[in-house]
Each structure stands twice: as C-alpha cells, then as structure tokens.
Amino acid sequence: MTREKKILRLNTRAFDEAWHLQYAYTHLKENWSPAPWKKELMYFIIDWLSDTETITVQTSGSTGTPKKIRVDKKAMKASARMTLDFFDLKPGDKILLCLPVRYIAAKMMVVRAFTGQLDLYCIEPKLYPYSEWTPELHFAAMTPAQAEKLLETEEGTAFLNRIEKLLLGGSGLSLLLEEKLQTLQTKVWHSYGMTETLTHVALRKVNGPDKTTGFQPLPGVSLSQTPNGCLQITAPHIGVFDLETHDVVEFLPDGSFRMLGRTDNVINSGGVKLFPEQIEQKLSTRIQKPFYIGKQPDRLLGERPVLFIESEPWPENSILQLKKQMQEILKKIEIPDNIVFKTKFERTASGKIIR
Template sequence: MSQPWETHTTLRLNGENYSRQELLLCSKDKLKNSKNPEWEKVIFRFIVEWLNNKNNVVVKTSGSTGNPKNILIEKNRMIDSAKATNTFFDLDKSKKALLCLSADYIAGKMMIVRAFVGGFDLHYAETKSDVLLKNNVNFDFTAVVPLQLESVLKSENALPINRIKKIIVGGAALRKDLIQKLEQVETEVWTTYGMTETITHIALQRLNGKHKTDYFQALPNVEFQLDERNCLRINAPLVSLNPIQTNDEVILLNSQQFRFLGRADFIINSGGIKLSPEILEQKMALYIETCFAFSSVKDEVLGERLVLVIESKPYSEAKFNKLNEILKTILNRFEEPKEIIFSDNFPRMTNGKLNRIKLKEEIS
C-alpha cells in the first residue's frame, strides 16, 4: 500500500521542474562533483533521503539544551506540517520561495518538504548571515534565523527585505530594537515557536504591521496546556501521537495562545532567587547594541552568581559606568549582574543559536 508521501516526489527547483527520476539523477551529479560546496550537497542528500523507500527521515536536534541527537521523523507527519504552513501562508504553485537555512536541520528540510507538497518554485542560497542583504530577487516566502534578519535590518537598507513578502524567523529571540525596525519594512515578519520534535513551528506570532501581537497563536489542530511548573504541554496529533512536554515557561492565555517567558532549564538560582536570563535579556534589549546574554558562574555563597556577558571588546570606563547606571535603573537589585564579562565571540550552533551551555563553560 502506497504512503501519502509517495505522491510528493516532484519538485520545482530554481525555476526548473524535476520528476522523481530527474531529481535522483541531478542529486547524484551534485553529490559526485567535488567542486560543489558542502552546503549545497546537504540539500541534495536530503532530497535523495526523501525519495528513498523508507517512511522516515533522520533529523538532528539543534543541541540548544544538551547534546545534539538524531531522531526519526515520519515523512507523512512532515507532509502534514508542510500542509499547515503552506495553507497559513498561502503557498501554492504560483509562489516562489527562498531556502537559506541549512538542510542539515529540520527548518531547512521542511522548506524542501513544503516545496514538494505545495509545488511552489524553491530557490536556494548559501546559509550566510548576509544572505538577505544580497538578495535581488522577489520572493513570496522564506525562513531565516535571527542573525540573517539582523544583518539586513542593521544595514538600514530596506530594499532587499521588501523583496520578500513573508518571512518567518526562528531559532532564537529577536532583539527588541530590531523588532522596532521591522515597522519600517513592508514585509510580513513572523516569529515561530517549535522544535525538531514538533517538526518545526506549531505556533506563530506576527512581529510587525497592524496585525502584530504579543503572543503566539497555535496553528490549526494544535492545543496547549500547562504542567505543574507552568511549562507548556503541546497536543498536536498531526505531528505527534503523544503530547509533547516542554521546559518552556509560558503564560497560557487560552488553549491556543500563550506568551513565552523562557526555558526552565536555563533558570539561574542565585541565593534562592530564580532568574530567567531570557526575561532579563528582553528588559535590556534596547540598551545594549551588540549581542549579549545573562549567564552564571559558581559561587560558594549564592550557589550561582548572575553575570552579564557582552560580545564585544571591553568598554571604555565612561561607557562601562553608563551601562552600570542603566542596569541599576532597568533591573531590580536581585536582577543586577554581579559581574560584566566581555567576549570576542559567542559560541553558536550551526543554526545560529547561542550555545548557552558552552558559553557558561567558557566563562566559568
């Protein structure tokens, strides 16, 4: 008996239509050619995996809360996820989309699956931070990580981003000052909530325009609950037979809407005071112009000592003193970092996320 995924084996790639056999031949050539870059080969390895006779694909988790691991995901559930996104964003055969995320991870793989399912024209580009800045083509849709969006917003040149009608951004929180800049662009920008286990996003939040919100809205057939820790539990039968328990602390507005607070496993317990680094970062987002993060180091008295880590060369004395004044104004006395540390480069994962675990190791 044939599987639903077996009806989605043709693809429009860079303006060309490919049958299943043509895709296999093209992929073989791409993978065999030593001159082709690895980022491109990853795309065609996944295409080959999608077209094989297995009902599952192997997907790597990002490793944002622990060691990366491989998990199996059913192709049919990936199709259900793709259909939900394609319907929400009206992606059909008349549309054109850009793949600029690594196909090593679920977000990049799902861009390809959405093209298989929706029949839209999928163009691909190297996964670089300035990929949107260099864009000179009109697209209906793309998915990016914050670093890629930040690059074009910092340039003050809105033209490249306005060439794309709709953008989803995931993987990490976007800074408040950059969210404010989104009001200057015509593009619809949405932030996503999801993970590898939910086959990318199962909720969306509009960041700009007259329809922007301060909460995540569930996609169809998705419902939310809280556990005893006020962490989110996801019921999404189309992508998972069982409820998915997260470590994400949220404010649940109703069964389909929530406000994200932060990850419970990132909570810093300093002298019995529990502090969420993500909430502190939101408070300070408008006052520190470079990337920064709140973390902790071991302390004999407090257990954990709260520190602020800034991706920058050390500040001048005047700038350092001004920052301290701002910290005292914006944060309460328990939230004030006990130390400010400067780092030339933050450790990041391949998908652009800050590696908080490695950062904590580096500063300890």
C-alpha cells in the same frame, strides 16, 4: 497502489522525481565538487525521494540533550501542509531557501516545496543571505540574526521588502530587532517549535496592525503546562503526544502563550527564579554587542546574574554608563553582579551562543 508523483519547482521550472534524482546523483559524482551547502541539499533530496518512510534528524535540545531521531515522512508532509495553509501558499509561489539543510527548518522548506509544488530558490546559507538574482518572493524563513544583518544595509532592507511573508525562528527576537522590523513592508512572524514538532507549532505576528504579544497555536495543536510551568504539546496529525519541553511559559486569556525562559537557564537568587531571557530582552536596546546573562554562586543568595559581553574590555566610563542604565530598567535583584568581557563566545553549529 499508484505511487505519488513528487514535483519540485526549481527556479521557475517544474521537474519530476526522476529528474531530481538524476540531478542530485550527477552533481555528487566524484569528478565534480559542489559547494558543501549544495551537496547537503542533494543528499537530502535523494533521502526524501527514497522509498524509506522515515528520515534521521538532529534534535535542537528543546526537550533534553540533543540527539538523532527518526521522523516519519508522513508527519513532515502534514507539517508542511499546515504551513502552506496558514501562509496561503499555492503551486508556483516563489519561496527562498537560505538555511543550512542539516537542520530541520531547512529540510522543511524543501518538503514544503515538494508538497505544495512551490518554486524553490536556493542560495548559500550565510549570516548575510542577500541575493540580487532572486525575484520577488512569496515566502522565506530566516534566523533572527540573518534578518538583523540584512537590516543593517539599504540593499539588505530592500531585499527583505521583496519578500511578501517572512518567518523568523531558531532563537528569540530582541526588542531592538522588533523595532526595526516595524519599518518593513514585509509581513513578519516569529515561530515557536523544535525538531520534535517538525518546526513551528505556534506563531506570533511581529509587525503590522495585527501584531500580537503571544504565540498562537496552529490548528490541530493543543497546549498545556506541566506542574513546573513548562509547555506541553500535543499534535496528533504530526505524531506528537504530550511532548514536554524545557520552556517555561505564561498563557494569555486568548489561548496564546508568552515565553518566560528555559528551566536549564533559571537563576535561583534568594529563592526568586530569574529568567535570563527576560533580563536580556530588557537590555537588548542598550547593548549593541552580542551578550547573554549567565550566573555565578553567591554566598548569601545562592546565585546571582552575571553579564557576559562579546567584546574587548570597555573603558571605565562606558561601563559606568551601562551600570546606570541597568539600574533604571532592571529590578534590583535582576542587576548583574559582575560584567565579564570575552573576545569571542563559543557557539553551536547553528550560531547560537553557548552559555
């Protein structure tokens, strides 16, 4: 059987498998020390081009405790092809890698480049992923935090507008960020997915006249709900069958779904289930600092919401103003019983706040 020839276009030039392996091995020699993010990329290229049929990846925790699993390269290619088809990406199209390669989202960008013979531009994965040397791009994937940081500056906003299609994933979008994204020429989607599904299996258009409320499953993906309302995913082409998540969802009439929250975070207050994610969405336009809704025991109701803000303690008049705003936009049972200020939140390696 003839072995498939694997081509990756890197910064406008096409190279075959042998070149990439030589390039990776050369740059990993002991007498040369590439930046850590480049080293991760080189190791993944060697892993991807090896004869093994599987790759080890770290799960995100969407279906349980984070752990390392082996995934099939054929499934990764099938997932890549699904993305290439949806976003109409063709050989030679320019795409941006600005995510850490240790995570599945970045690995899949490299796999998409190999599978679709795309021109991959790689820049350091940081919170402000600005680049002045990249050309206009057909496609890029970022975290919401990266997009938010870029939108804070004129040069960052101009950079985003040089990207034709942008995929945001890894966490939810605040109402404030969604409002800012409406000003971009760039077409923006928000993704739903996880390591076990090799990134996204459903997408929501965020801006433009065709923006949507719910996540629409991609072709070949079937969705259902478990008895406790959690999303269940089947996608045979990527080897996923009846995968139970911890995400509680609401299905909409058109077959799309809306995220309500995670079972891990639910606050049971007087028999009413409160989803912190929904309360956070309502507060996202009123609190500029990083924050989250946690919970504390309550003698009468069992549990009550608590608001944690990453900041030095606010002056009393600012706290009173926020409490007044919360009374205006939240249901009585959703109003946090307490406001706690913390100088710095604990975060995961990917930047997510540890509640």
